[in-house]
Amino acid sequence: MQSLFVCIVAALLSLVASDLIKARKENELIQRYFAELKKSGYDKNIMPEGNGGFGSPVEVRCEIFLLDISEVDDLHMDYRAMMYFRQSWNDSRLTYPNLPFRSISLNDRSLIWTPDLFSVQEKEGVHHTLISPNSFIKISREGEVRSSVRLSMTFQCPMDFTKYPHDVQKCNFQIESYGSTSDKLSLTWDQRTPNPVSFYKNISTVNFALKDVKESVSHQTFSFGKYTILEISLVLQRKSGFFMIRLYAPFLLLVAISWLCFWIPAKLLTLRLPLLLVILYLMVDIGSEINGKSPPVSYTKGTDVWIAVCESLVFASFLETILVHILYRKKEKSMCKNDQEAQNVLEMDEKMNRVKGDSSINLVANRLKCNGNMHKRIDKISAFLFPSLFVLFNFVYGLIYCCGRQ
Numbered sequence: 001m002q003s004l005f006v007c008i009v010a011a012l013l014s015l016v017a018s019d020l021i022k023a024r025k026e027n028e029l030i031q032r033y034f035a036e037l038k039k040s041g042y043d044k045n046i047m048p049e050g051n052g053g054f055g056s057p058v059e060v061r062c063e064i065f066l067l068d069i070s071e072v073d074d075l076h077m078d079y080r081a082m083m084y085f086r087q088s089w090n091d092s093r094l095t096y097p098n099l100p101f102r103s104i105s106l107n108d109r110s111l112i113w114t115p116d117l118f119s120v121q122e123k124e125g126v127h128h129t130l131i132s133p134n135s136f137i138k139i140s141r142e143g144e145v146r147s148s149v150r151l152s153m154t155f156q157c158p159m160d161f162t163k164y165p166h167d168v169q170k171c172n173f174q175i176e177s178y179g180s181t182s183d184k185l186s187l188t189w190d191q192r193t194p195n196p197v198s199f200y201k202n203i204s205t206v207n208f209a210l211k212d213v214k215e216s217v218s219h220q221t222f223s224f225g226k227y228t229i230l231e232i233s234l235v236l237q238r239k240s241g242f243f244m245i246r247l248y249a250p251f252l253l254l255v256a257i258s259w260l261c262f263w264i265p266a267k268l269l270t271l272r273l274p275l276l277l278v279i280l281y282l283m284v285d286i287g288s289e290i291n292g293k294s295p296p297v298s299y300t301k302g303t304d305v306w307i308a309v310c311e312s313l314v315f316a317s318f319l320e321t322i323l324v325h326i327l328y329r330k331k332e333k334s335m336c337k338n339d340q341e342a343q344n345v346l347e348m349d350e351k352m353n354r355v356k357g358d359s360s361i362n363l364v365a366n367r368l369k370c371n372g373n374m375h376k377r378i379d380k381i382s383a384f385l386f387p388s389l390f391v392l393f394n395f396v397y398g399l400i401y402c403c404g405r406q
Helices: 002-039 241-263 269-293 302-337 340-351 359-372 374-402
Strands: 058-073 078-090 103-106 117-119 122-127 135-140 144-156 168-177 185-189 197-199 208-222 225-238
Touching: 058 208, 058 225, 078 225, 117 122, 168 185, 168 208, 185 208, 185 225, 197 208, 241 269, 241 302, 241 374, 269 302, 302 374
Parallel strands: 058 185, 058 197
Antiparallel strands: 058 078, 078 144, 103 135, 117 168, 122 144, 135 144, 168 225, 208 225
């Protein structure tokens, strides 16, 4: 039994020792490779030959995987994104056909030539180094270099708030070489992968959800020459749930309550006016809160239109209440000034449908009744007109600001 245990321990120790020897040998070979590379006159400041031979541009293939969008700032018109940024290119000077490795990992990227890429829209960026630098470079036997790094960057994004809060923002950021023109360095998306630009599903922030990511390649000519540009377009759709609860639902309820005034008798001015004044105060208070959270722009936003129309309808109800009360007061005064004969004519008016009277008496009765009930007719018309106008406004508002979202 003891001999079996000793054999097992000896076998394990031999395996560990062989792995250590193998790792040590590999490290020695890699160190010898870089030492020979240095002796061969390798200069990291000189670009490698292009894929088409001497004089052709170096083709740098790029790939981006979007990990997260942590913040979209309306006020500063920017957003912060975290991503894996991967590059690959061929450097024939780095081939090692005689070494028994499929790839060599390089910890110090300053030892070899790397593309001088940057993002045009970047405001600030962070290369993650917690625990260890979140990057690597691998060199294949054929001299293909693969680089990967995890970055967090803040990009500027000009935004259009015309349809706010139902807006869809398109934020673009571009990647290009800082000093190498397209005849020296050619940028392209890595077509060896199905999606050279991809992202985690359900990426969203408090206010926005990422709906789509598109990539493209373009060229732009500057005073120093023509440059290749890789462009990524992010489609961000604003979440409108907050505005449904804090803006639309309260305003719908307040506008509907304002219609109750049309069913309250005109003589009860002390009941109708305070109700409308309270509604107007609440609307102004809610509107101020919403505008305080909205981006300050010089043009009209969707929320501005909604708030203005709702407040205008309630204010129109306020003016209608004053008008019908004035008409009611005039009726009361005219009734007091009419003589007993006019009062009798009004009382006889209900009997005129059964007993045919003198045409002049009918004319006087109808005229007095029409003038006396004018305030009631206005209230009845308003009770139908105001809701109809509000429904029509909601339909048009939805077509313009909601259905047009892309």
